[in-house]
Amino acid sequence: MAKILIIDDDPDIVESMRIILESCRHEVKTAASGEEGLKAAASGKPDLIILDVMMETMSKGFEVARALKGTKDAKDTPILLLTAIKESTGLDFENEAGDKDWLPVDAYLEKPLKPNELLVKVETLLKKK
Secondary structure, three states: OOEEEEEOOOHHHHHHHHHHHHOOOOEEEEEOOHHHHHHHHHHHOOOEEEEEOOOOOOOHHHHHHHHHHOOOOOOOOOEEEEEOOHHHHOOOHHHHOOEOOOEOOOEEEEOOOOHHHHHHHHHHHHHHO
């Protein structure tokens, strides 16, 4: 069982991920904004953070990822970035993930999420930790 923090402002997506992850016996905490997520990461010390790109602003997820990796509490915590903007922006998250300056995340998934893909990514990132 791992502690997983979901930072996403879409309650439907959060709830569906919660159900999927809790069915695998993970403990799930949620935050609906970037600031709330930063506080939850500092106080809860999650084993994995699932982070949405577009929240308060179109790039809030990038800002939160950089802020998390700049803290002693979360710098080594894997981050799984969720995005629905690749199609509209053309950004290649697969090749950018892991860039310590621009996109310091460990993996990404496109929305809409497929439950099996989510579980595979989560388990892979937890094993790396």
